[in-house]
Amino acid sequence: MKDINRRKALGMTAAAVGTSVFSPAYAQSLNKRKIAFTLLFAPGGDVGWDYEHVRGLEQARAAYGDRAQIDAFHEVAEWGNGDKEKFQELVDDGYDMIFTTSAGYMKSTIEVAQANPNVIFESCAGYIRAANVATYNTRWYEGRAVEGFLAATMSKTNRIGYVGAYPIPQVIRGINAAYLAAKSVNPDIVFDIAWLNTWYDYEQEGAVARQMIERGADVLMQHTVSTAVVEAAQEKGIYSFGQGSDMSHYAPDAVMTSMINNWGPYYVQRIGEFLDGTWESKDTWGGLGAQMVAMAPLLETLPSRTVLQAQDVIARLSSGEEHAYTGPVRLQDGSGWLAPGETASDSRLLTMDYYVDGISSVYPSEG
Structure with missing residues (x-):
């Protein structure tokens, strides 16, 4: 009609x-x-x-x-x-x-x-x-796994700041994937997570990022839209990652790579x-294998060994040889989630509303 x-x-x-x-x-x-x-x-x-x-x-x-x-x-x-x-x-x-x-x-x-x-x-x-x-x-949680590896490798304080928008599955998936990858490199790594309840607020994103730096974070991650987080990292001389796009031109000394939605x-x-x-x-x-997720070029000043290791992580995730969620994994409350060698199903990932074991931040209440 x-x-x-x-x-x-x-x-x-x-x-x-x-x-x-x-x-x-x-x-x-x-x-x-x-x-x-x-x-x-x-x-x-x-x-x-x-x-x-x-x-x-x-x-x-x-x-x-x-x-x-x-x-x-x-x-x-x-x-x-x-x-x-x-x-x-x-x-x-x-x-x-x-x-x-x-x-x-x-x-x-x-x-x-x-x-x-x-x-x-x-x-x-x-x-x-x-x-x-x-x-x-x-x-994009695959890209977060790459970032988590780099964050833990390059952190000297063992503290990573993570600025999140909303506590919804697509954001939680990224946090957990990043943490699991980081923990595999450094079991002592700590994630300092903050929720803004907005996708974009340049001033608030920057303020929260600086508070995280004051608490000892020397690498920042984000699932918000603006460039405020990477700019705060550039200003304070620490590392960060671009979100969704290559943000390196806003923080050329800070951005180790960016996860790009293609x-x-x-x-x-x-x-x-x-x-x-x-x-x-x-x-x-x-994801990476389907080229719907891409990683921006790695920061040139990273140690060559770290670059090679990160490239290997990207290659294994792209080929399917490695899955960002592979057991054994327990949840924050101590309950079992993935058995040794088991990988998370898409249905589990799509409905993710919990932190994995090791994340000390309190899971946000609904709303």
């Missing part, structure tokens, strides 16, 4: 303005499918969560610009009804495929998708699928399938 109404409206427009609108170029534009991306923040910037999604959708534009109109919509609120209203607005505006690029959009994505079964949705970091809703994410290949593939009529609802969770 939506497509019929669109054709009817276009026909009325043609009648009103004359037959000149039916030039070959105009006729081709009528056949383009409309694809939308909803993003959290204002446009601009050269790092971060949205930046990598924009890079990805631009790759899709380059691949399918003659077949699809691909648009980005910024500052779509993650909580409340703002996202739901925006998704429905996009449906009403004739968008055939909508990528909702944050975990907080999941509930509204499902609700709007159920009401509009002829529109395709792709839910980033979501875990609820439907016939017209696919889910996708990157296994969305472009996925967007090119899935939009191509949609345009060709072969799209199917499925869950995609790609």
Whole structure:
């Protein structure tokens, strides 16, 4: 019905303005499918969560610009009804495929998708699928394992500061993976974890990072969006890691590497399938091996032995020879979780709401 109404409206427009609108170029534009991306923040910037999604959708534009109109919509609120209203607005505006690029959009994505079964949705970091809703994410916890190895190797104080956004599974997975990798290098390593309850707050991120440094942290990790944490590390002469993008140009002496979300290949593939009529609802969770996660170049001043060891960790995670979650692993409360040699299933990872044994920080209460 939506497509019929669109054709009817276009026909009325043609009648009103004359037959000149039916030039070959105009006729081709009528056949383009409309694809939308909803993003959290204002446009601009050269790092971060949205930046990598924009890079990805631009790759899709380059691949399918003659077949699809691909648009980005910024500052779509993650909580409340703002996202739901925006998704429905996009449906009403004739968008055939909508990528909702944050975990907080999941509930509204499902609700709007159920009401509009002829529109395709792709839910980033979501875990609820439907016939017209696919889910996708990157296994960035693999990148966190690399960072954890480097953090423990380079720390002299045995104290790592970790600035987290929200205590949700995708963030918890990264903390636990980093800690397990760090502990394998140095059993005495301590993680100082702080929660901000926001993805982006430059001032707060920087303030918390400096407090961690005052408490003795000499390596900082983050699962927040801004560059404040790496800048604090640069200012204080300690090490850090970029989040989601290569942040080394903001802290050239501090950033040992950055975990990069590489969305472009996925967007090119899935939009191509949609345009060709072969799209199917499925869950995609790609890591280093699938090149959906990449590690930025290692800091040149790192010891050569450390560089070689880190490259080996990356290679083993990429090949599947090593899994970031391999037993024996116990939980913070002392209960058994993974037996020796056992690896964590995706279902366990997707619902992770606990710390592993050895993390001394108190697990945050819900809400």
